[in-house]
Amino acid sequence: MVTETVKFIQNLYQTEAFIPLHEPRFVGNEKKYLNECIDSTFVSSVGKFVDQFETEFARTVGAKYAIATVNGTAALHISLILAGVERDDEVITQPLTFIATCNAISYIGAKPIFLDVDLDTMGLSPKAVRDFLEKHCVLTDEKCLNGTTGKTIKACVPMHTFGHPCRIDELKKICDEWHIALVEDAAESLGSYYKGKHTGTFGCVGAFSFNGNKIITSGGGGIIVTDDELLAKRAKHITTTAKVPHKWEYVHDEIGYNYRLPNLNAALLCAQLEQLERFLENKRIVAAEYKEFFMSQNIRFVEEPLNAKSNYWLNTILLDNMQARDEFLDYTNTNGVMTRPIWALMNKLEMFKACQCDNLENSLFLEERVVNIPSSVRL
Numbered sequence: 048m049v050t051e052t053v054k055f056i057q058n059l060y061q062t063e064a065f066i067p068l069h070e071p072r073f074v075g076n077e078k079k080y081l082n083e084c085i086d087s088t089f090v091s092s093v094g095k096f097v098d099q100f101e102t103e104f105a106r107t108v109g110a111k112y113a114i115a116t117v118n119g120t121a122a123l124h125i126s127l128i129l130a131g132v133e134r135d136d137e138v139i140t141q142p143l144t145f146i147a148t149c150n151a152i153s154y155i156g157a158k159p160i161f162l163d164v165d166l167d168t169m170g171l172s173p174k175a176v177r178d179f180l181e182k183h184c185v186l187t188d189e190k191c192l193n194g195t196t197g198k199t200i201k202a203c204v205p206m207h208t209f210g211h212p213c214r215i216d217e218l219k220k221i222c223d224e225w226h227i228a229l230v231e232d233a234a235e236s237l238g239s240y241y242k243g244k245h246t247g248t249f250g251c252v253g254a255f256s257f258n259g260n261k262i263i264t265s266g267g268g269g270i271i272v273t274d275d276e277l278l279a280k281r282a283k284h285i286t287t288t289a290k291v292p293h294k295w296e297y298v299h300d301e302i303g304y305n306y307r308l309p310n311l312n313a314a315l316l317c318a319q320l321e322q323l324e325r326f327l328e329n330k331r332i333v334a335a336e337y338k339e340f341f342m343s344q345n346i347r348f349v350e351e352p353l354n355a356k357s358n359y360w361l362n363t364i365l366l367d368n369m370q371a372r373d374e375f376l377d378y379t380n381t382n383g384v385m386t387r388p389i390w391a392l393m394n395k396l397e398m399f400k401a402c403q404c405d406n407l408e409n410s411l412f413l414e415e416r417v418v419n420i421p422s423s424v425r426l
């Protein structure tokens with residue numbers, strides 16, 4: 048079965064050379080825009096490509112404002128600040144995520160609370176969130192107080208795992224009821240929609256990443272989206288060292304960050320964004336071929352959830368148990384096909400061991416069985 052899989056993937060990508068998990072494709076105007084950017088000498092964080100990218104990106108996802116950052120982690124960090132998260136606050140998230148989600152929470156001095164995911168979406172479960180809130184929390188003075196720790200739960204950060212949208216509308220409803228800010232980690236889900244609305248636009252803010260392995264890339268990069276004008280202004284302000292705009296004076300009115308995306312990276316992104324539709328169509332075909340193949344092999348292939356359109360960023364299969372998973376990982380990786388397991392659960396990492404958790408049955412199930420398979424856009 049695993050030998051057939053390796054053959055299938057080599058055939059899919061028409062090569063017997065090493066097949067990476069997800070490699071970027073620069074087949075559009077990348078070099079043209081980069082050269083233009085260099086010739087203009089505006090290579091740093093001010094320039095026309097940054098402005099152009101922000102406008103185009105906002106339009107693409109259907110948000111009013113977009114503020115580009117140096118990477119997705121920075122976008123998440125700022126998003127949490129915009130959502131009002133402060134030191135010693137608590138933030139609900141899923142244990143099944145990339146470390147960046149929890150790092151961003153920690154930069155503020157806040158603590159994550161880990162709640163379970165749904166099996167079909169692999170994203171934060173509305174039921175798990177509601178159960179936890181009803182069991183442990185009370186709403187006082189429009190604040191969600193955690194009875195176990197005595198702290199305030201300020202925000203909730205669901206993540207759209209591998210580009211599959213989670214039940215974000217239900218999460219939004221629960222967060223509204225409990226006065227918890229909804230911040231979406233949409234780092235993996237550019238091009239993914241839930242009930243026709245783009246992921247990242249349900250919460251008060253959403254964060255995306257353009258790291259080298261993401262669906263479009265600028266080497267490193269990220270962006271914050273919001274419909275709130277004040278939040279957008281504040282995002283731009285604190286990502287540009289909180290400098291008060293003035294012709295010559297250097298005055299800063301709070302502790303800010305040097306988090307703006309350089310124009311050079313934005314040039315690359317403008318070219319990448321032009322190709323997004325093509326990439327998405329291409330990836331859906333790859334996913335459909337995988338689905339058919341794995342059905343014939345009796346292996347579970349993760350399909351887009353109900354009511355959702357996924358970008359199929361990383362294609363995913365579920366093996367029967369950890370032993371089957373490890374055998375699969377070993378064989379594929381020794382035979383030139385890169386595959387990898389899902390992240391170790393955040394609550395098991397040394398830094399987050401003491402954080403509050405609830406029942407994590409689904410996360411534990413997926414942790415042992417999920418494998419990502421090569422998913423690059425096929426040339």
Ligand SMILES: *Cc1c(COP(=O)(O)O)cnc(C)c1O
Pocket residue numbers: 118119120121123144145147148206232234235255256257258268269
């Ligand atoms: C990629 C990613 C990020 C952001 O990562 P950066 O490398 O900082 O751009 C955040 N969260 C998740 C879930 C991611 O996959």
